[in-house]
Amino acid sequence: MEAGKQSDVVLFGTWYSSYCTRIILALKMKGINFEYVEEDLANKSELLINFNPVHQKVPVLVHKGNPIAESFVILEYIEDHWNHRPKILPEDPYERSKVRFWAQFYDQKIILGTLPIFKSEREEREGACKELSKLIRVFEEGMKKDFPGKFPFYDGKNLGLLDIVVGPNACNYLALREVLGDVIGSKRNPDFFSWVDALKDHPLIKETLPPHHKMVQKLKEKMPQKPKDH
Ligand SMILES: N[C@@H](CCC(=O)N[C@@H](CS)C(=O)NCC(=O)O)C(=O)O
Incomplete structure (x- = not known):
């Protein structure tokens, strides 16, 4: 400062x-x-x-x-x-606890589950993609059970905690695909990615996410460097 x-x-x-x-x-x-x-x-x-x-x-x-x-x-x-403004969390304590549970699951399992895809190659990468897809399926099923009739529950206007936690990370999936190929997407997890696609169109998310080409460049820089042949 x-x-x-x-x-x-x-x-x-x-x-x-x-x-x-x-x-x-x-x-x-x-x-x-x-x-x-x-x-x-x-x-x-x-x-x-x-x-x-x-x-x-x-x-x-x-x-x-x-x-x-x-x-x-x-x-x-x-x-x-700033509790008088639009709410990020539901009022009801049990509803709040479910939102917090799935937000933590996203951080602890899904974000961490993406890392092996970066670090691996060929069959090993395919295995890592399947594992990630399984975790996303657990998330999809859990959301459907815990928020019946509401998943993908983004209502087109207000963002809640789960939209805020998942959106900034998952909305970059097209950049990840550009760098690594068809590793994640709607083929394996249609419910999850239809939610993510809706989030990508939210005006606040659109204006806040880094530009796609900059994200692609950053992901390429983050890829583990292969040792050079001599
Ligand atoms: N659990 C943390 C994770 C934050 C995090 O991993 N930040 C990264 C950037 S994406 C960082 O500052 N890394 C610097 C470092 O690890 O030295 C949170 O939710 O805020």
Whole structure:
């Protein structure tokens, strides 16, 4: 942050991180003005490390000088603090618990389940794709059971916690396909991807997601480098 340029709400983020896009979506949805500080993760700022000494990761939201780390914690803080604006979570405690459960499943199982696809090749990659597709199927079935008649439950207007958690990550699936081929998509998981396609058309998501070509470039850079032949 530059001296003399202080806002009540400051987000430290990295443009290609879907964890950070979640926070931008929630702030925009609630109409909260904020200052954005772009972090270079290869050369993190001292401010970021001071604000998030435990994980040293983005996103970090600083509100009136108080740092908040971890995207779920930040989303819940935004919901608690600016509680009069459009709601991210349902009112009913049991409904809230189900939303939180599936949001965590998405982070802990599906996002992590994508990593082996990057790291593997040929048959091994095909196996990793099948495993990911199975996890997405568990998610699809769970959502149908827990939110009967509502999945894909995005109502075309308001985004809820699950849209905010899943959208910024899953909406990049076309970039992933451009880099790795037909690894994920509606052929294997039609319900999930029809929801993701609807989310991709939401105006707030459209204006907030990084451009497709930049995402493709970033994914290519993130691919493990093969050793060169001598
Ligand atoms: N569990 C964290 C994950 C955040 C995360 O993995 N951030 C990545 C960018 S996508 C990061 O800052 N990585 C830097 C590092 O690992 O050193 C959250 O939900 O906020």
